[in-house]
Each structure stands twice: as C-alpha cells, then as structure tokens.
Amino acid sequence: MDKVxxxxxxxxxxxxxxxxxxxxxxxxxxxxxTLCYLKGINEIGACRVCxxxxxxxxxxxxxxxxxxxxxxxxxxxxxxxxxxxxxxxEMILSDHNRDCLACxxxxxxxxxxxxxxxxxxxxxxEGTKSPSQYDDVSASIVRDSSKCIACGRCVAACxxxxxxxxxxxxxxxxxxxxxxYDISMADAPCIYCGQCIIACPVGALHEKEDDERVWNxxxxxxxxxxxxxxxxxxxxxxxxFGLPIGTRVTGKxxxxxxxxxxxxxxxxxxxxxxxxxxxxxxxxxRIKTGGKxxxxxxxxxxxxxxxxxxxxxxxxNLSTCKSPHQMEGAxxxxxxxxxxxxxxxxxxxxxxxxxTSKKTEADRDEMFNPSLGVRDVDAVLxxxxxxxxxxQAGIDFNHLPDEGPDQDLIxxxxxxxxxxxxxxGVMEAALRTVADILGEQDLPAIEYQAVRGVESLIKEAxxxxxxxxxxxxxxxxxxxxxxxxxxxxxxxxxxxxxIEIMGCSGGCVCGGGQPQIDAQTLMDIDLRTARAQALYEExxxxxxxxxxxxADVEKLYQEFLEQPNSHKAHALLHTHYQRRExxxxxxxxxxxxx
Amino acid sequence: MATTTRLTHDExxxxxxxxxxxxxxxxxKVLMQLLQEAQAVYGYLPLExxxxxxxxxxxxxAEVYGVITFYSFFSxxxxxDNQISVCMGTACYVKGxxxxxxxxxSELGIQVGECTQDGRFSIHACRxxxxxxxxxxxxxxxxxxxxxxxxxxxxxxxxxxxA
Ligand code: SF4
Ligand code: SF4
Ligand code: SF4
Ligand code: FES
Numbered sequence: 001m002d003k004v005x006x007x008x009x010x011x012x013x014x015x016x017x018x019x020x021x022x023x024x025x026x027x028x029x030x031x032x033x034t035l036c037y038l039k040g041i042n043e044i045g046a047c048r049v050c051x052x053x054x055x056x057x058x059x060x061x062x063x064x065x066x067x068x069x070x071x072x073x074x075x076x077x078x079x080x081x082x083x084x085x086x087x088x089x090e091m092i093l094s095d096h097n098r099d100c101l102a103c104x105x106x107x108x109x110x111x112x113x114x115x116x117x118x119x120x121x122x123x124x125x126e127g128t129k130s131p132s133q134y135d136d137v138s139a140s141i142v143r144d145s146s147k148c149i150a151c152g153r154c155v156a157a158c159x160x161x162x163x164x165x166x167x168x169x170x171x172x173x174x175x176x177x178x179x180x181y182d183i184s185m186a187d188a189p190c191i192y193c194g195q196c197i198i199a200c201p202v203g204a205l206h207e208k209e210d211d212e213r214v215w216n217x218x219x220x221x222x223x224x225x226x227x228x229x230x231x232x233x234x235x236x237x238x239x240x241f242g243l244p245i246g247t248r249v250t251g252k253x254x255x256x257x258x259x260x261x262x263x264x265x266x267x268x269x270x271x272x273x274x275x276x277x278x279x280x281x282x283x284x285x286r287i288k289t290g291g292k293x294x295x296x297x298x299x300x301x302x303x304x305x306x307x308x309x310x311x312x313x314x315x316x317n318l319s320t321c322k323s324p325h326q327m328e329g330a331x332x333x334x335x336x337x338x339x340x341x342x343x344x345x346x347x348x349x350x351x352x353x354x355x356t357s358k359k360t361e362a363d364r365d366e367m368f369n370p371s372l373g374v375r376d377v378d379a380v381l382x383x384x385x386x387x388x389x390x391x392q393a394g395i396d397f398n399h400l401p402d403e404g405p406d407q408d409l410i411x412x413x414x415x416x417x418x419x420x421x422x423x424x425g426v427m428e429a430a431l432r433t434v435a436d437i438l439g440e441q442d443l444p445a446i447e448y449q450a451v452r453g454v455e456s457l458i459k460e461a462x463x464x465x466x467x468x469x470x471x472x473x474x475x476x477x478x479x480x481x482x483x484x485x486x487x488x489x490x491x492x493x494x495x496x497x498x499i500e501i502m503g504c505s506g507g508c509v510c511g512g513g514q515p516q517i518d519a520q521t522l523m524d525i526d527l528r529t530a531r532a533q534a535l536y537e538e539x540x541x542x543x544x545x546x547x548x549x550x551a552d553v554e555k556l557y558q559e560f561l562e563q564p565n566s567h568k569a570h571a572l573l574h575t576h577y578q579r580r581e582x583x584x585x586x587x588x589x590x591x592x593x594x
Numbered sequence: 595m596a597t598t599t600r601l602t603h604d605e606x607x608x609x610x611x612x613x614x615x616x617x618x619x620x621x622x623k624v625l626m627q628l629l630q631e632a633q634a635v636y637g638y639l640p641l642e643x644x645x646x647x648x649x650x651x652x653x654x655x656a657e658v659y660g661v662i663t664f665y666s667f668f669s670x671x672x673x674x675d676n677q678i679s680v681c682m683g684t685a686c687y688v689k690g691x692x693x694x695x696x697x698x699x700s701e702l703g704i705q706v707g708e709c710t711q712d713g714r715f716s717i718h719a720c721r722x723x724x725x726x727x728x729x730x731x732x733x734x735x736x737x738x739x740x741x742x743x744x745x746x747x748x749x750x751x752x753x754x755x756x757a
Contacts, residue, residue, distance in 0.1 A: 163654065164653070164654035164656055164657050165654065165656055166656060167654070167656035167657050167659065167660035168660050168664070169656075169659060169660050169663045169664075170663045170664070171663070171664045178656075179656050180641075180644065180655045180656045180658070180659030180660075181641070181659065188656075189654075189655075582645070582655065583641060583644075583645060583655045585641060585642070588641055
C-alpha cells in the first residue's frame with residue numbers, strides 16, 4: 001500500500017496515501033470534529049465543522065474529504081481554525097430548535113457534544129428559524145425537522161439502502177430533508193428500516209415511542225404483561241450503559257426485565273426455533289411438490305415492505321411464515337393463555353426488538369387474530385426504548401446478576417435461534433434442521449461458515465445432503481436484495497432453492513432500533529461484526545444448537561399444533577402479503593391541481 | 595394568449611413517453627436533460643410525470659422531486675396561459691404588495707403556484723423585478739403594471755379574461 005508522510009499539529013506520521021486528513025489525524029491521535037461525515041455513507045464535506053489549515057493552502061480545507069499528500073503539514077488548532085469552527089457551529093445552532101432537555105437525543109447527540117466540547121456559551125447570530133414539520137403519523141418513525149441540520153446523513157443512508165425515500169428538497173434557506181412533496185413518512189414508500197435514524201447525528205429522526213403504553217400495561221393490575229426479547233438486543237443493549245461494543249448482556253437483560261415488573265419474561269428465540277420448524281417444512285414441501293422457488297425468508301419486516309413496494313412480482317416467493325416475534329405473540333395469546341387459564345384479552349404482549357419496522361408490522365391487519373379478537377403483539381419497543389425504561393426505573397444495569405427467561409411452556413431456545421440476529425443466521429439455522437431431516441440423521445457438522453460474515457453483501461453456497469443439492473443465497477441490506485432480485489429477474493442468477501434476505505446490512509444486530517453510535521467511534525470498528533460475534537458466542541455455549549431439538553417446541557406440536565404447517569399452525573403462524581403503491585396520486589390530494 | 599390549441603392529456607402523455615424512451619436506463623446523469631424536455635412537452639412536472647421519469651432512470655421519486663425543487667425553472671404546477679407575478683421584493687412589499695397579491699388570490703380563487711381550472715391564469719411567487727420606482731409592481735406575461743392598488747386588480751384581470 002502506498003504511504004505518505006504528513007505532519008499534524010507537529011506530530012509526524014506515515015499513513016496510507018488514500019487517507020483523508022481526518023483519518024490521518026485520527027491515527028495521530030488528533031481529534032478533528034465532524035458532523036455531516038459518516039464513514040462509508042456520507043462523505044460530502046457539507047457542514048464545514050471539520051475545517052483545518054493546510055500549510056501553504058489559501059483557504060481552510062474540510063478534513064473529511066481532503067486527501068493527504070506527501071509532506072502535507074496540517075494544523076487543527078490555529079486561531080483561524082478555532083474561530084471558523086466556532087462560528088460554523090453557532091450558525092448551525094442559530095437555526096436549531098435547541099430544546100435539549102426535552103429532546104430524545106439529550107446526552108447522545110453529536111451536535112450537543114460539539115457545543116459542549118467547543119464551549120459555546122451564546123449564539124451571536126440569532127436568525128429566524130426555517131419553517132419546520134413534525135411528522136409522527138407512522139407507527140415507526142418520527143421526523144422533527146426543527147432539529148434537522150441538513151447534514152444529509154439520512155439521505156445517504158437511505159440511498160445506501162437502495163431506496164432513497166429521503167432527499168434534499170427546495171434550496172437556500174428553505175432547504176429541507178424529506179420525501180417528495182414533504183409528505184408524511186406514513187404515505188411515503190418507506191420501509192421503516194430506521195437506517196436514517198441510526199445515521200442521524202441529532203434528534204431530527206427517531207422511533208415512535210411506545211414506552212408509555214407499556215408502563216401503563218405494567219401498572220394495570222388487570223393486565224398480564226408478557227415480554228419477549230429478540231436475539232439481537234442482547235448484543236447491543238450494553239452499549240446504552242457504557243459497556244464496550246460487542247458485550248453480550250443476555251443475563252443482565254433478563255434480570256432487568258424482571259425488575260421492570262413484567263409478569264412473564266420470554267426469549268423470542270423460542271419463536272425463532274418455531275419459525276425454523278414452519279419455514280423448513282414449507283421449504284421441503286415446496287421442493288417436493290414443485291412449489292414456487294426460490295423461497296425467500298420473511299423474518300425482516302423492512303424487507304417485507306420493500307418487496308411489497310418495489311418487488312411485488314416476488315411476493316409468491318416469500319415464505320408465508322410470520323416473523324418470530326409475531327409467531328411467539330400468537331402462541332402466547334393461544335397456547336400459553338389456554339394452559340395458564342388466562343383470557344387472551346387480558347394478556348398484553350410486548351416485543352423488545354432491534355427494529356423500527358417491527359412496530360408497523362405488529363400493527364398490520366394480518367397480525368390480528370379475529371377468532372380471539374386480539375393482536376399477536378400489543379407493543380413493540382426498540383433496544384433504545386427499553387434502555388430508557390431501565391434507566392427510568394433506577395435499575396443499576398451493570399451490577400445486575402445474570403438471570404434467564406422464565407422456563408415454563410415456551411422458555412427453551414437453541415443456539416440456532418440466537419444467530420437469527422446476524423446476517424446468514426436464519427439460513428444457517430434452517431440448514432441445520434433441513435440437513436438433518438433430509439439426511440435422516442443427526443449431522444455433527446453444523447457451522448455453515450459460507451453464509452456468515454459481512455465481507456460481501458450477497459453470499460452464496462451449495463449444500464450437499466445425501467443425493468440432494470440445495471443452492472442458497474443470503475443478502476443483507478435492501479440494496480443487496482435489489483441486486484440479487486434483479487439478477488434473478490433477468491435470469492443471470494443461478495436457480496436458488498432458498499434465500500435469506502434481511503433489510504439491514506449486517507442483519508438485525510444493526511437494525512434501526514439499536515443504539516446509535518457516533519460517527520467518530522464508527523471510524524474504527526465494523527459494528528456489524530462486533531455485535532454479531534456476541535451472538536455466535538452464545539450459539540456455541542447452548543446445550544442444543546438445532547431448532548428441532550427444542551423440547552418446548554416439540555411439546556407445543558404434540559399438545560397443540562399437531563405438526564408443522566398443520567391447519568392450526570397455518571391459522572396462527574402464517575400470513576400473506578400485499579402489493580403497495582409508490583406515491584399514488586392520493587398522497588397529494590391537496591397538492592396536485594391536475 | 596399563448597397556446598390556444600390545447601393537447602389532450604393522452605396526447606401529451608404520448609409525446610412525453612417518446613421523450614422518456616430516448617433516455618430510458620441512462621440513470622442520474624441525464625436527469626436534468628430529461629426533465630427539461632419533459633417540461634417542454636408537458637408544460638410542468640406533476641407527480642405523474644415524476645413517477646414516469648423516476649421509473650425510466652431507476653431513481654426514486656424523491657430524488658427526482660429534489661432536483662425539480664432545487665431549480666427554479668422547473669415547475670411542479672401547471673402554468674396558465676397568463677402568468678401573473680406580484681413582486682414581493684422589499685420596495686414593493688413596503689408599498690403594499692401583499693394587499694395586491696391578496697386581491698389577485700381572492701379574485702382568481704387560487705393560491706400562489708397554482709393555476710385556475712380553465713387554465714387561463716396562474717400566480718407565481720416572484721423576487722424583485724427591478725422596477726422599484728413603480729412599486730408595488732405586478733407583471734402579467736410581459737406586461738408591467740405599477741403603482742397598483744388592490745381595487746385596480748379586477749379591471750386589469752378582466753382584459754385577460756376576455757382574450
Ligand atoms: S438535537 Fe441535540 S442539540 Fe438539538 S435539541 Fe436535541 S439534544 Fe439538543
Ligand atoms: S426508514 Fe429506511 S426506507 Fe425509510 S427513510 Fe429511513 S432509511 Fe429510508
Ligand atoms: S434528519 Fe438528521 S441525518 Fe437527516 S439531514 Fe437532518 S440532521 Fe442530518
Ligand atoms: S464537512 Fe467534514 S464533517 Fe462535515
């Protein structure tokens with residue numbers, strides 16, 4: 001690799017020639033502030049917060065986009081840099097709704113941190129504020145443009161997803177960030193993946209909060225509140241309490257949920273094992289009976305919405321399985337309710353998820369059980385929301401003992417379920433079970449390395465089981481899904497049997513409901529790998545690592561569902577999809593004069 | 595006054611499709627050209643046209659809309675045969691341009707940026723036209739009207755209604 005020598009604030013350092021000044025400074029231990037920069041996503045040099053002086057240059061340079069050159073001498077602390085940096089910050093703050101105390105990002109906001117670091121005490125140009133919009137119509141995402149600093153990080157994140165719902169609109173003082181016609185996110189062809197929320201450095205985009213409804217249910221003595229928590233949450237929740245990225249907090253997480261006062265605590269991993277039984281059976285049936293192939297997984301509601309909006313011709317390829325937490329909710333309201341003698345109407349199911357799209361999923365018409373008159377799941381909380389509830393309850397998370405989920409009826413889970421949270425995990429879990437069934441044996445080799453990892457956005461493998469050959473593919477991020485589906489459409493892809501698609505890159509561990517990590521920290525790590533490793537760690541220590549070995553799932557079939565894909569299983573655990581229109585004229589009724 | 599032969603919607607869509615086909619599949623780099631030609635054919639760029647353009651270039655509607663709203667020569671709304679601009683520059687504003695604009699709005703029953711049902715008039719927001727000595731100023735097509743008071747408006751508009 002080509003290297004160059006640079007001097008930054010008097011520190012001489014050799015760095016790769018492809019580095020920017022920002023990256024070189026970081027290597028030298030010099031911190032240059034950033035705001036619009038987000039590594040690999042938004043590198044457009046828009047905000048000017050990172051300006052530095054390059055000796056010999058006439059104007060200041062944006063460190064995040066200026067490449068280093070041999071012999072370059074950079075100064076980041078001259079009076080000129082300090083003054084410019086301060087007035088840039090003041091300019092941004094002058095058109096900002098600075099209600100930090102009542103803001104969802106209070107304490108975790110890149111703008112707030114910068115103001116604090118650079119000692120902003122007053123804002124000299126107090127200008128008029130741009131007109132703003134507060135949109136909380138959708139069940140997943142809230143957009144508060146009074147907090148928006150027009151950094152473009154969300155626009156780039158959504159573009160990276162291959163969707164581009166958000167865009168810069170108008171210009172000059174009226175520049176805004178939003179969907180076309182600045183319509184509500186509820187009317188836009190948005191999949192609610194929340195990658196824009198993760199990218200936003202401030203409080204302009206955030207999840208629609210449901211914690212108040214959950215508190216009320218917990219406090220209501222008539223409600224039997226059952227909580228379930230998705231695999232990916234344990235890989236990231238610790239970050240909200242200052243623990244290092246990648247710390248697995250399974251034990252403390254269950255202890256915290258118990259202290260919050262939920263009546264019953266379960267792991268969505270049970271639902272994941274159940275999903276494998278249903279989905280694996282569906283796959284084998286489709287292969288045997290010449291059904292629609294490739295079959296594509298349906299665990300990720302962001303991906304489902306993406307297919308409904310953008311690839312409706314693939315809806316018949318989707319597995320009809322509900323996602324694991326919806327399956328588990330449906331079982332809690334039926335099997336569990338029956339066994340415990342509780343009226344399903346008195347049960348309130350809360351799902352703790354790494355995902356913002358799950359909020360809208362739980363609200364879908366298809367997730368309502370008409371014969372019982374109840375929803376599968378009553379509230380979905382993101383990892384961030386549950387972390388705030390834990391803090392509000394005064395629970396000292398880091399000093400909690402390790403506990404587990406409740407053990408009765410649906411308490412058990414296997415290693416196969418835990419890895420659902422990482423890209424390739426659902427595929428691997430399915431293969432562990434399908435291989436055993438097809439091969440009619442208990443195969444010892446269960447780790448499918450080919451479908452793991454984030455090096456490539458699309459992964460492929462061919463698995464031989466006896467005389468059977470199964471061709472699979474795994475795609476993470478909707479942009480990768482787009483590529484894969486386009487190749488299938490035009491016939492350039494091989495004939496796959498089974499495809500796993502997750503809406504977010506890296507899978508659920510990097511879902512839109514996970515903790516936001518600041519752009520500077522993200523320069524040094526791959527969040528997807530760091531968090532996934534926590535899940536693979538848990539897989540290895542589980543006594544059972546194949547879904548069909550889950551004793552509670554087996555019992556559920558014996559005593560209630562009969563067998564996978566039975567009539568009853570279909571009624572409770574399967575669903576269907578609908579084509580959705582992109583920007584139908586109706587979204588504009590008031591605007592369009594044609 | 596301008597075009598009296600109006601194309602039907604279908605005719606315009608036909609012409610538009612020809613323009614769009616020329617650029618199909620070429621991506622973002624031809625977006626500006628395509629939008630200019632589309633506007634020339636269709637007159638303006640409503641959602642329906644944006645969807646067609648987005649689809650042809652593999653872009654999202656929001657990306658297309660973003661570009662349209664960035665450049666002032668693109669229009670989201672139809673333009674009337676007679677285009678009315680009331681100057682809202684500082685000089686005109688101080689001399690009562692808002693009252694003049696309000697009168698135009700109430701006379702025609704449409705807002706700024708909109709076009710009347712019959713396609714005769716549209717109202718456009720407008721910065722200083724450089725006729726500050728005549729403030730407040732209104733332009734209809736190429737014609738300048740100065741030192742206006744709201745009560746003169748109906749009479750002026752009447753001339754264009756007859757034509
Ligand atoms: S976005 Fe940040 S700076 Fe703005 S009000 Fe919220 S916490 Fe404060
Ligand atoms: S939720 Fe996803 S699809 Fe929707 S605007 Fe954000 S990044 Fe784009
Ligand atoms: S919404 Fe957030 S990420 Fe998007 S431009 Fe505004 S501040 Fe930046
Ligand atoms: S311009 Fe470099 S961080 Fe914004």
